[in-house]
Amino acid sequence: MAYKREDGRKNTELRPMSAQVGVIPNADGSARFQIGHTIAIAAVYGPRELHPQFLQDPMKGVLRCNYNMMAFSGSGDRVRPGPSRRSKEISLIMEKSLLPVLDLSKYAGSVVDVFVELLQTDAGTRCAAITAASMALADAGIPMKDLVTAVACGRVEDQLIVDVDYLEDSHEGGVDLPMAMSMNSDEITLLQMDGVLDSKSLKKLLEMGKEACLTIKKVQLDALKKKYGTGVVEV
Amino acid sequence: MSVLRHHLLKVFEQGRRFDGRGFEDYRNISVEYGVSPRSAEGSARVKIGNTEVVAGVKMELTTPYPDTPHKGGIVVNVELLPLSHSRFEPGPPSIDSIELSRVVDRGIRECQYVDFEKLCLESGVKVWNVLIDIYPLNVDGHLFDAAALAAVAALRDTKFPHLNKEGMVDYTQKTTKSLPLQKKIPVACTVLKLGKHLFVDPDYEEFSLSDARLSVCSLDDGNLCALQKGGDVSFSPDEILLAIDLAVKKAKELRKQL
Amino acid sequence: MSGLLVEDRNIVFPGDIVAQGMDYLPSGDIVRIGDSLISTKIGLISLNNRIVKLIPLTGPYLPKRHDTVIGCVVSIGMSGWRLDIRWPFEANLGLAEGSSEFIQRNSDLSRYYGVGDYVRVEITNVASSRIIDLSAKGPGLGKLGSGRVFFVKATRVPRIIGKQGSMVGLIKEHTGCRISVGQNGVVWLSGEDPVKEELAVRAIRMIEREGHISGLTDRVQEFLKKETKI
Numbered sequence: 001m002a003y004k005r006e007d008g009r010k011n012t013e014l015r016p017m018s019a020q021v022g023v024i025p026n027a028d029g030s031a032r033f034q035i036g037h038t039i040a041i042a043a044v045y046g047p048r049e050l051h052p053q054f055l056q057d058p059m060k061g062v063l064r065c066n067y068n069m070m071a072f073s074g075s076g077d078r079v080r081p082g083p084s085r086r087s088k089e090i091s092l093i094m095e096k097s098l099l100p101v102l103d104l105s106k107y108a109g110s111v112v113d114v115f116v117e118l119l120q121t122d123a124g125t126r127c128a129a130i131t132a133a134s135m136a137l138a139d140a141g142i143p144m145k146d147l148v149t150a151v152a153c154g155r156v157e158d159q160l161i162v163d164v165d166y167l168e169d170s171h172e173g174g175v176d177l178p179m180a181m182s183m184n185s186d187e188i189t190l191l192q193m194d195g196v197l198d199s200k201s202l203k204k205l206l207e208m209g210k211e212a213c214l215t216i217k218k219v220q221l222d223a224l225k226k227k228y229g230t231g232v233v234e235v
Numbered sequence: 236m237s238v239l240r241h242h243l244l245k246v247f248e249q250g251r252r253f254d255g256r257g258f259e260d261y262r263n264i265s266v267e268y269g270v271s272p273r274s275a276e277g278s279a280r281v282k283i284g285n286t287e288v289v290a291g292v293k294m295e296l297t298t299p300y301p302d303t304p305h306k307g308g309i310v311v312n313v314e315l316l317p318l319s320h321s322r323f324e325p326g327p328p329s330i331d332s333i334e335l336s337r338v339v340d341r342g343i344r345e346c347q348y349v350d351f352e353k354l355c356l357e358s359g360v361k362v363w364n365v366l367i368d369i370y371p372l373n374v375d376g377h378l379f380d381a382a383a384l385a386a387v388a389a390l391r392d393t394k395f396p397h398l399n400k401e402g403m404v405d406y407t408q409k410t411t412k413s414l415p416l417q418k419k420i421p422v423a424c425t426v427l428k429l430g431k432h433l434f435v436d437p438d439y440e441e442f443s444l445s446d447a448r449l450s451v452c453s454l455d456d457g458n459l460c461a462l463q464k465g466g467d468v469s470f471s472p473d474e475i476l477l478a479i480d481l482a483v484k485k486a487k488e489l490r491k492q493l
Numbered sequence: 494m495s496g497l498l499v500e501d502r503n504i505v506f507p508g509d510i511v512a513q514g515m516d517y518l519p520s521g522d523i524v525r526i527g528d529s530l531i532s533t534k535i536g537l538i539s540l541n542n543r544i545v546k547l548i549p550l551t552g553p554y555l556p557k558r559h560d561t562v563i564g565c566v567v568s569i570g571m572s573g574w575r576l577d578i579r580w581p582f583e584a585n586l587g588l589a590e591g592s593s594e595f596i597q598r599n600s601d602l603s604r605y606y607g608v609g610d611y612v613r614v615e616i617t618n619v620a621s622s623r624i625i626d627l628s629a630k631g632p633g634l635g636k637l638g639s640g641r642v643f644f645v646k647a648t649r650v651p652r653i654i655g656k657q658g659s660m661v662g663l664i665k666e667h668t669g670c671r672i673s674v675g676q677n678g679v680v681w682l683s684g685e686d687p688v689k690e691e692l693a694v695r696a697i698r699m700i701e702r703e704g705h706i707s708g709l710t711d712r713v714q715e716f717l718k719k720e721t722k723i
Binding site: 185 | 504506507508510522524526531533534535549550551552553555581582621622623648705706
Binding site: 023024025026027037039041042043045048066068070071072073074075076077078081082083113115116117119120121122 | 270271272273274275276278285287289291292293295312314316317318319320321325327366368370372373374375406407
């Protein structure tokens with residue numbers, strides 16, 4: 001019998017989302033993104049001083065992402081504070097997923113710091129982090145050729161799905177495929193996979209993921225529009 | 236003296252602050268419960284002006300300390316997130332976060348706000364530990380008051396998780412049982428000193444320009460349950476007593492927000 | 494499809510395609526990618542014949558030659574002062590540029606500007622992102638005394654100053670405060686009356702928030718009139 005999602009969603013259906021921009025007054029840019037029960041808060045500080053000096057790039061600014069889960073955000077035991085191998089890897093792939101759209105050429109020698117905290121997690125955390133970070137970078141006015149939008153696709157038993165939640169992710173023998181895209185240029189800036197998948201299913205998942213990202217991007221833009229306004233402005 | 240301090244003092248001499256508040260006025264305070272309802276056993280968000288702090292509670296089963304076999308415990312941890320202010324850097328706990336953690340801990344522990352004996356499941360074998368983690372999301376001032384208030388609010392929001400048949404914690408299910416909390420609620424209020432002036436709830440600028448601070452944690456009946464003086468300048472004994480009176484008075488207002 | 498996809502003063506977001514084809518020319522934060530002109534920031538479109546520009550609503554301050562900024566002295570060396578101008582790198586105020594009076598070598602530079610002092614300066618040269626030279630010689634430049642200092646978004650400074658200083662002038666007139674607004678988003682103000690100072694701050698914050706919405710000048714004027722009525 002075909003697998004049916006626990007929460008009754010269609011295979012291509014995303015969990016309810018909400019996004020707000022400018023949630024952290026101290027930051028140069030910030031955003032909160034929630035998808036299902038996963039809540040990510042991103043703050044951008046920069047361009048600013050980068051120490052130690054050997055990390056500085058004389059040609060352009062450096063992007064530095066820091067992903068962290070709050071101790072009470074996990075679905076089980078308390079998460080020990082401090083960076084883990086997982087959080088360090090996620091910080092790295094966040095940087096790689098955002099850099100392709102950013103123009104840091106005017107900030108040579110300095111750093112743009114992006115901090116993301118997870119307040120509550122139910123899978124799809126790195127994707128939520130990237131989606132929030134992208135809005136925060138736009139809010140900070142860091143020049144970019146597009147927003148980056150991310151979603152975790154996957155397979156549970158025999159079904160290809162988008163926006164995998166924790167229960168689905170915990171299924172044995174499944175596939176978890178976080179991906180991020182720059183929608184305008186149809187480019188993929190993040191792709192990871194956990195599990196065993198045939199290439200035909202991969203192709204299908206990428207298509208499904210793209211459709212999902214279109215929906216998520218609208219949420220990002222709506223949040224930015226809510227803060228900055230829309231339409232024509234007479235001055 | 237720096238130009239900013241000079242100007243602030245000038246304004247203080249006229250009985251005002253930069254934002255027009257009086258010395259005894261708090262900015263807008265709000266407390267929200269259940270900000271991480273699915274993951275945390277209890278959680279809360281406190282805003283004081285632009286300062287925003289979240290706190291969450293996780294419960295764990297553990298063996299008690301040998302000298303207190305019939306008591307559970309609490310652990311308080313404040314982490315100064317770099318997300319909340321440009322001055323915080325990622326890394327191991329700074330001395331500021333350690334001081335905050337310990338002061339918030341003392342305020343809750345000494346007055347036995349949580350009844351440790353009621354956290355005992357089996358004496359000498361199994362007790363509950365209440366783990367409180369506090370995170371600022373935006374810092375505009377100091378954090379002593381907001382962190383302490385968030386911790387207490389999170390404790391009030393907490394429900395015991397379910398225990399399965401094997402006696403292990405099942406975090407996916409909460410019970411409706413709240414934590415064993417005392418009726419008297421510890422609330423911290425910090426009084427700042429600049430020159431000869433005593434005031435509460437500084438914003439970031441006032442806090443950086445201030446000379447000294449006294450955090451006072453008090454209970455509903457006016458009894459004190461924790462004190463912490465900070466800053467490089469001293470208080471006279473009279474100033475201490477004045478500060479304590481002010482703090483106890485303001486704590487009553489803060490308590491109403493819970 | 495060729496042509497302009499937006500109107501003057503539309504608000505656009507990063508990635509928005511504002512024009513297609515080769516008929517229009519990009520400028521500043523509008524860039525050409527292949528066949529399209531794309532906005533790289535959140536801002537207002539500003540059209541000038543075939544040139545499409547962006548008035549950004551957000552973004553860091555980028556030091557530019559001839560800009561007047563307000564910096565804070567962070568250190569004093571043998572040959573001048575180093576100032577924080579809200580840029581990742583400190584800017585240089587050399588001995589010779591410190592003041593219109595002649596400053597002797599080996600004199601005590603803190604007599605002129607001490608650490609923590611705010612100084613209104615002009616950026617004379619931006620050799621690279623790391624090397625920025627300043628001058629405090631010239632009309633209106635020099636030390637800013639006792640006052641309050643706060644920060645606004647650099648992108649809103651033109652609005653806060655107004656055409657030929659008209660907006661900030663309006664605030665000065667109604668509050669009696671001396672106000673200095675740096676292109677880098679640093680605002681210094683000082684008045685005799687803290688209530689009036691506070692009013693000036695609120696007016697400036699109002700412009701910062703609502704600067705891109707029409708009718709601002711009237712709103713600010715009404716606000717100031719209402720608040721200063723006794």
